Amino acid sequence: MARIMSLKLISIIAVIIIIVGALGYFYYAAKAPTKVTLTLLTHWGDPEFVKIQQKWIEDFEKNNPNVEIKLITVDFMELRTKIVSMYQAGTPPDVMHFFTAWLPEFVDAGWLDEPPQDIVAFVKENFLDSAVKATTYKDKIWGVPTESNSYMLVYRKDHFKEAGIEPPTFEKPWTFNDFLKACEKLVKKDPITGELKRACFGWWLGEINTGFVHPFAALLVSNGGSLIAPNMSKVTYDSKEGIEVAQLWYTIIKNGWWNPKFPVASGLVVGNVSMFIVAPWWYWIFSAQLGSNFTDVIGVAPIPVGPSNPTGKWRTVSYHWMFGVSAQSKYKDIAWRFVKFVTEQKEGNLSYISDYFVKRGIIPSNIKDLNLVKDKLYKDPWYGPFVKALFEGYAEPIPIVPNYEKVFTPLWKNLEDMVTGKIGPEEAIKSAAVESNRVLRGG
Secondary structure (H helix, E strand, O other), rough: HEEEEEEHHHHHHHHHHHHHHHHHHHHHHHHHHOEEEEEEEOOOOOHHHHHHHHHHHHHHHHHHOOOEEEEEEOOEEEEHHHHHHHHHHOOOOEEEEHHHHHHHHHHHHOOOOOOOOOHHHHHHHHEOHHHHHHEOOOHHHHHHHEEHHHOEEEEEEEEEEEOOOOOOOOOOOOEEOOOOOOOHOOOOOOOOOOEEEEEEEEEOOOOHHHHHHHHHHHHHHOOOOEEEEEOOOOEOOHHHHHHHHHHHHHHHHOOOOOOOOOOOOHHHHHEEEEEEEEEEHHHHHHHHHHHHOOOEEEEEEEOOOOOOOOOOOOOEEEEEEEEEEOOOOHHHHHHHHHHHHHHHHHEEEHHHHHHHHOOOOOOOOOOHHHHHHHHHHOOOOOHHHHHHHHHOOEEEEEOOOOOHHHHHHHHHHHHHHHHHHOOOOOHHHHHHHHHHHHHHOOO
């Protein structure tokens, strides 16, 4: 009898063990990491960069085997439209890389996740002040900065030498008058027909507003002015300082020193344009067309100082990009982890994204990355002036303005109409400001 009871007890214990084991299996199976898929949206679609981004993704997935990241790339001209359409369709990207000028629009729409405190601390500790400012809206940081690009005056060295012109330097920048005197010397016209053969300066026509707004803003701040009031209540580019910049450009047009048929990038390359205001990413355009020694041909100089600048110190502007995470993402913690993975130094080496940037003419926002290559960049004839402008306080970021595109498109359009001879400088600035202020008032 005792034996039978013992066997029954053993059987009961065995059943209990099986049940507990089964429950444990199902419990841990339920808790075990399941495969999750995130989307990453960027505007880096060229084959070389797609491979680099895929490498970032592969390395992250190795460390996070339950995560799959799908890369979506579009052209820059389509990026904002793509972001908007994805949100409107209810399928926003988990992580996106975007121009900080769009930050207010995305935040006000409720599209961006507010970063966790460890990400905020990471940004404050590791990035340029101007980049932190550019990713801040309504007193909050909304993502991780990636690139910071200042604007400088680039020029053909052979044209300057031929005309006997000494290039401006950080210590001895040009005035607006110096700039115009150089223009007069640089221009070449057919002695018989008067046809322009070489323009002294050029503009990036018909593409995006940054082709006009950013060069204008660089000259504006170097003349002591600003694009918009600090409280965003009205634009201030219609000031005396702004009109003087427009008049500077108009003088070039009035004197016949520019031809809109001369495309700016190819114009500098082939030699029918002498000067242009650009950001450092033009590195890849010039190096692709002129070769790796393109700095034998192209020089970099500071922005001229305007007559209304009370300090006499030249200034410029910078623009910035950032990573953000969607507020609608189901996997925000993983998305932020990926962003930090791409933008953080590893064992004293450049972060993934900065390693690519410094090979492409783009200035990283990460201070620790910049410090690793600072000496090399400072000595580089192309990078040096752009980096120095950022490090030494010559550049101030383009302001973070709600409805940035709509606010500054009137300025872009009017400046373009001005340089193509359709409108005068004062009218161009003042009528654009009326439209910009209407947008700011919600009109």
